[in-house]
Amino acid sequence: MPNHFHILARGHAGGDISRFMHALSSTYTRRLHQRTGTVGNGPVFQGRYKSVLVQDEHAFNTMLRYIELNPVRAKLVNSSHQWPWCSASVRVGGKESFNRILATLPEEIPVEGDKYQEWLQSGVNEDEVVLIRESLQRGRPYGNANWVELMVKEHNLVYTMRRDGRPCKE
Numbered sequence: 001m002p003n004h005f006h007i008l009a010r011g012h013a014g015g016d017i018s019r020f021m022h023a024l025s026s027t028y029t030r031r032l033h034q035r036t037g038t039v040g041n042g043p044v045f046q047g048r049y050k051s052v053l054v055q056d057e058h059a060f061n062t063m064l065r066y067i068e069l070n071p072v073r074a075k076l077v078n079s080s081h082q083w084p085w086c087s088a089s090v091r092v093g094g095k096e097s098f099n100r101i102l103a104t105l106p107e108e109i110p111v112e113g114d115k116y117q118e119w120l121q122s123g124v125n126e127d128e129v130v131l132i133r134e135s136l137q138r139g140r141p142y143g144n145a146n147w148v149e150l151m152v153k154e155h156n157l158v159y160t161m162r163r164d165g166r167p168c169k170e
Contacts, residue, residue, distance in 0.1 A: 001074065004045075005085070006067040008060070010103065021049045052135045053151050055143025057106050063142060064105075065124045066132045073129075080120055091116050 011017065029044045054060050071083035081092035090098045091111060105111055110119050124132070135142040140160040141151040152161055 001070055001085075002076075006070065008064055008067055010060075017049075017051055025049075050136055050139055052139055053141040053143075053155070055141070055147045057108075059143045061106065061109065062124055062128055063132060064109075065120055066129065068120050069124060079117065081117060088116070088120060 009017075025043065025045060032038075032044060033040060054063055068080045068086060068088045070080075071077050071086060072080050077083045080086050080088040083089060087102050090102060092114070110116055132142060134140060138160045139157070141148045141155075141157065143151075152158060
């Protein structure tokens with residue numbers, strides 16, 4: 001996207017997303033300054049990264065569709081594989097060498113060009129888009145209500161469930 005990017009990653013026990021994101025953004029910033037011949041300090045991207053827990057393969061697949069279809073919803077392209085910075089462009093018709101950098105998808109997702117595009121188009125409904133955006137904006141876990149409640153308690157994420165602003169008076 002012109003003003004942000006998404007990374008859908010599977011973590012592992014003991015993984016540190018903060019260190020990964022710091023390394024990614026600082027490397028990008030250094031290379032940007034090198035390529036453009038500029039000097040600067042401070043971040044290139046506004047705001048801190050946002051991360052959310054994703055429940056299972058079904059939720060992961062829904063999140064993947066949401067991300068891949070983002071440039072289509074923004075009316076930047078007609079089909080997600082036309083957006084050159086989208087992994088769909090690699091999966092549908094990209095160079096084999098680029099495909100190596102992408103994670104292996106779950107078996108039920110077709111990875112051949114047109115079939116992958118059809119799978120994407122079978123898509124994400126508007127209710128899911130609203131839930132995903134809410135999760136991304138608030139850092140709220142994404143999944144079914146019972147699982148979300150469990151994760152909120154387990155990881156002390158109560159603040160992600162509150163409405164904006166001061167609590168209403170009783």
